[in-house]
Amino acid sequence: MSCDSYYGIGDKHQVCQDYALHGSIPGMEYAIVADGCSGAPFSEIGAQILCHAAKYQIALSYSTGLFKECSAGTLSSILGNSIFKRICEISTSYPISRKALEATLFIAVKTEDAKFVFGWGDGVVIYQYKDESGLHKIVCDIDYPANAPFYLACNPEEYLKNLQSRGYDDPKVLYTQYHIEDDGSFSSEIKNYPVDKPYSWKSMAPYMSEEGGLTEEVDIVSISVCTDGIKSFQDEKKSPIQLMEMLPEVVGYKTTDGEFVKKRMFFLKRKAKKNNWLHSDDLGCGTIFF
Amino acid sequence: MPKLLGVDASIAAKTMHGFDYTSIAVEKLGASEYTVVGIVTDKTSSVSPFKDDLERMIGASVGACRESARSLNLLIRTTAFNSNGIEELHGFTLLNTIDPDAYKGTIHPASLTNLFDATLDGIEAPDEYIQGLFNAQRICNANGIIFIITDGDDNSSSHSPLDVKEAIEKVRQSEVMESIRIILIGVNDSDSYFRQKLQDFVDEAGIDEYLPMGDVTEKKLAKLAQFVSQSISSTSLALGTGQPSQPIDNFKF
Numbered sequence: 100m101s102c103d104s105y106y107g108i109g110d111k112h113q114v115c116q117d118y119a120l121h122g123s124i125p126g127m128e129y130a131i132v133a134d135g136c137s138g139a140p141f142s143e144i145g146a147q148i149l150c151h152a153a154k155y156q157i158a159l160s161y162s163t164g165l166f167k168e169c170s171a172g173t174l175s176s177i178l179g180n181s182i183f184k185r186i187c188e189i190s191t192s193y194p195i196s197r198k199a200l201e202a203t204l205f206i207a208v209k210t211e212d213a214k215f216v217f218g219w220g221d222g223v224v225i226y227q228y229k230d231e232s233g234l235h236k237i238v239c240d241i242d243y244p245a246n247a248p249f250y251l252a253c254n255p256e257e258y259l260k261n262l263q264s265r266g267y268d269d270p271k272v273l274y275t276q277y278h279i280e281d282d283g284s285f286s287s288e289i290k291n292y293p294v295d296k297p298y299s300w301k302s303m304a305p306y307m308s309e310e311g312g313l314t315e316e317v318d319i320v321s322i323s324v325c326t327d328g329i330k331s332f333q334d335e336k337k338s339p340i341q342l343m344e345m346l347p348e349v350v351g352y353k354t355t356d357g358e359f360v361k362k363r364m365f366f367l368k369r370k371a372k373k374n375n376w377l378h379s380d381d382l383g384c385g386t387i388f389f
Numbered sequence: 390m391p392k393l394l395g396v397d398a399s400i401a402a403k404t405m406h407g408f409d410y411t412s413i414a415v416e417k418l419g420a421s422e423y424t425v426v427g428i429v430t431d432k433t434s435s436v437s438p439f440k441d442d443l444e445r446m447i448g449a450s451v452g453a454c455r456e457s458a459r460s461l462n463l464l465i466r467t468t469a470f471n472s473n474g475i476e477e478l479h480g481f482t483l484l485n486t487i488d489p490d491a492y493k494g495t496i497h498p499a500s501l502t503n504l505f506d507a508t509l510d511g512i513e514a515p516d517e518y519i520q521g522l523f524n525a526q527r528i529c530n531a532n533g534i535i536f537i538i539t540d541g542d543d544n545s546s547s548h549s550p551l552d553v554k555e556a557i558e559k560v561r562q563s564e565v566m567e568s569i570r571i572i573l574i575g576v577n578d579s580d581s582y583f584r585q586k587l588q589d590f591v592d593e594a595g596i597d598e599y600l601p602m603g604d605v606t607e608k609k610l611a612k613l614a615q616f617v618s619q620s621i622s623s624t625s626l627a628l629g630t631g632q633p634s635q636p637i638d639n640f641k642f
Contacts, residue, residue, distance in 0.1 A: 357421070358419060362421045
């Protein structure tokens, strides 16, 4: 088992607002990504604070046995509250505005008993699993109305008021879930949830459950959490490169040891340069490979 | 699994000009970028009087680099040459896995000087090794620094300075190695005629730097170890910047 992460600046950005980290403590591996809100000043710092606060809180929750006892939804609430509390403390201790803490946060965790993913805001979660017919992927693309993600640091009332003023009376978060077979064929399903419902998933190995979409027995190979940067590649004619086309570039690992995510991202960027793809957005990705 | 100097040599390969090299199993290379270090040492008859100091110098250079913050990103290959052949003391391996004391007793001086062949091997092997790792997407980026240590002018090579020059140009034209720095270190090169011969080789082959040591002493070899480790460290820090490493300023023996 190994984990690695990568973050890198987009072609047109002056600072990288994405951040990623990974690591392990005895009994637990994790990969975390954050994507700072582009409209918020110093959100690159906010993204980093959020990742490190999340790292601290998941380690704390693990050491107190919460990962063993709780469902994904309960853990998501506990983690969300504790991370939020911690970043608020930081924002009062340091001269940084609460706005700077507005960033997407996705966490993948593997413990001895189960695998988890938690997410607040927009992003992409990629599960790879294998069975007798090959290697398959489940991809969950999480999007928000008006390109305004509901971040962990968002004030719900202000957020809803803002969206309502833009014509979204009953805004919903949009989960597009793709199920991709080994041969490349795929099916998709769209689900709507309340905007303030965070993404959470727990697998009691070897089953996938809850938002992961599968209930039969599967052998999960990897879980990747990515910022929306993986959806922002464009071809020479400025047409977006579809997520399906991007997936092999993102998770088609040639090696799965050491800095395997960094290597993959380097070769993705190299291919993008060779093909004259444009990539204006920052990119963050963290993977646990089992 | 064959071992050289106690180092895993799982993979054996041959360069374009037929030089043999070995390397550790690719699975052991976890990092995405590496600085490749080559130490090419003369083991002709004339190094006999100071061969122990030479071995200590290599060990001290490697030992100092183990302390580097980027020691996990350093790959090293060490060879020793004379007209009997180019001997790989160890193939490409992670520097932090080497015991600096293991170089003791590895240099067995004999025969004549095949300096051009050894230099060509020292440049071609890392280039082809790194190219292979890059093509297999095992690494994303690399740079290199090669030290050639000699106390004699070439009198036994089958290759010429022009072949060395072509090899250096090939490395620089390929997109794989971000930069490479090659340094020729002249030992016991106080004689002006011999020194000029080495300078001619440097000029003809396009080697970056010639560092004349003059008469060899234990103290000078210890200083050389510092120079080698500092140069490796500087090269490693330059990796990813797209720039070659900065030479060590005002270094004098």
